[in-house]
Amino acid sequence: MTKRMILNETSWFGRGAINELVPEVMRRGYGKALIVTDAQLVACGVVEKVTSKLDAAGLNYQVFDAVTPNPTIKVVQQGLAAFHQSGANYLIAIGGGSPQDTCKAIGIISANPEFEDVRSLEGMAPTRSPSVPILAIPTTAGTAAEVTVNYVITDEENRRKFVCIDPHDIPLAAFIDADMMDGMPPSLKAATGVDALTHAIEGYITRGAWELTDALHLKAIEIIASSLRDSVAGKAEAVEKMALGQYVAGMGFSNVGLGLVHGMAHPLGAFYNTPHGVANAILLPHVMRYNAEFTGEKYRHIAQAMGLEVTHATLEHAREAAIQSVESLNRDVGIPATLREVGMRKEDIQELAQAAFDDVCTGGNPREAKIEEIAELYLKAL
Known part of the structure; x- marks a missing residue:
C-alpha cells in the first residue's frame, strides 16, 4: 500500500523567523497581500509585528480582521469579497486556527470559484487548482493549521462544523516564531x-x-x-x-x-x-x-x-x-x-x-x- 506525505514547501523555525517573511515575498515576486486575521490580534499589536516589516520593505497589503472564533461561512464569504476588492494576489494568515482556516477557504474558493457556496468544500472536495498562495504565521501553539491540508468551517444555519480536506490548501510557506506567541494568555x-x-x-x-x-x-x-x-x-x-x-x-x-x-x-x-x-x-x-x-x-x-x-x-x-x-x-x-x-x-x-x-x-x-x-x-x- 502506498503512503502520502504533504508538507509546506518552506518552513522557518525559531525566534525571529518572521524576519524571513519579506525575503520570501520578494523571492516569489508577489505583489499585494491580503492579511487575514482577527481584530484582537490587530488591537494587541501582534499584526503590527508583521505589517511593520512589510512597510519597511515597501510591500503593499490590506488587512481583513473580521475573523471570529469557529469561523463561519459568512466570515469566509466576507473575506473572499475583501480579497477580490483588494486586488491582492497572495494571502498572509496571522493567528491561530480560525484565521488560518478562514484564509485557506478564501484561497481555495478564489482559485476554484465553483465552490463559492463554501458548504460544497466539505470532506475531500474535488478542487482542481491550488489555492491562491498563502504564507502562514501562527500565533498559537496548537492547531498546526499552517502545515495541514485540513480546515474547519462552521455552518451556523445548520448548527454544525464541517471539515475540509484538500491538498491544494496547504500554505506554501510557514513561519513558526515563538515571538508571535508570547502574548497568549x-x-x-x-x-x-x-x-x-x-x-x-x-x-x-x-x-x-x-x-x-x-x-x-x-x-x-x-x-x-x-x-x-x-x-x-x-x-x-x-x-x-x-x-x-x-x-x-x-x-x-x-x-x-x-x-x-x-x-x-x-x-x-x-x-x-x-x-x-x-x-x-x-x-x-x-x-x-x-x-x-x-x-x-x-x-x-x-x-x-x-x-x-x-x-x-x-x-x-x-x-x-x-x-x-x-x-x-x-x-x-x-x-x-x-x-x-x-x-x-x-x-x-x-x-x-x-x-x-x-x-x-x-x-x-x-x-x-x-x-x-x-x-x-x-x-x-x-
Whole structure:
C-alpha cells in the first residue's frame, strides 16, 4: 500500500523567523497581500509585528480582521469579497486556527470559484487548482493549521462544523516564531497546547497511522508533555518548544487523520461556540479509555513519551498510566473538568452524538463507534 506525505514547501523555525517573511515575498515576486486575521490580534499589536516589516520593505497589503472564533461561512464569504476588492494576489494568515482556516477557504474558493457556496468544500472536495498562495504565521501553539491540508468551517444555519480536506490548501510557506506567541494568555496556551497533544495522540492511534507518522507523533507527544506546563507558566524556552511540538504533530496527523475526540469536539463548537482546544482536552481522557483495548502497545509508547516508566508494567497498567498522565496535565494547566462547565446541555446529547457520528474525523478512530456509545461518552464527560 502506498503512503502520502504533504508538507509546506518552506518552513522557518525559531525566534525571529518572521524576519524571513519579506525575503520570501520578494523571492516569489508577489505583489499585494491580503492579511487575514482577527481584530484582537490587530488591537494587541501582534499584526503590527508583521505589517511593520512589510512597510519597511515597501510591500503593499490590506488587512481583513473580521475573523471570529469557529469561523463561519459568512466570515469566509466576507473575506473572499475583501480579497477580490483588494486586488491582492497572495494571502498572509496571522493567528491561530480560525484565521488560518478562514484564509485557506478564501484561497481555495478564489482559485476554484465553483465552490463559492463554501458548504460544497466539505470532506475531500474535488478542487482542481491550488489555492491562491498563502504564507502562514501562527500565533498559537496548537492547531498546526499552517502545515495541514485540513480546515474547519462552521455552518451556523445548520448548527454544525464541517471539515475540509484538500491538498491544494496547504500554505506554501510557514513561519513558526515563538515571538508571535508570547502574548497568549495562560488559558489559551493551555487550550491550544492540549489541542496539539490531542492531535499527536489521535494521529498516533488513528487507523491510517504508519511508521513515519508514528515517529512524528511520538516526538510531538514528548515535546508537548515536557513543555506545556512551563509554557503556560510563561517560560520563553517552553513557548518555543511548544511551537515546534505542535508543528511536528501537524506534520503527522495532516497526512493520516484523527479520531473520535475531534469528531465529538466539532459539534460542541457548532452548538455552543466551545473553544476547540478546550473541547478536545475535556474529551481526550474519556475517548482514550474507550479506545484503549483497540490500540495494542501504543498507550505504553504514549506513556513513555510523556516521561513515565512503564516498560515492565502490564499493558493494562501502562494504558491507564497514559490516560492518567493526560488527566494530570489537564488539571495542572487549568483545563475545565467537565463539559457542563463549558455550557453543554444534557438535552442536546442525542443530536450531538449524531453530528459526531457523521463527522469525517470519527472514521479514523481505532474503535468503530456507535451513536449510542458516543452519546454515553458525552454523558460521562458532562
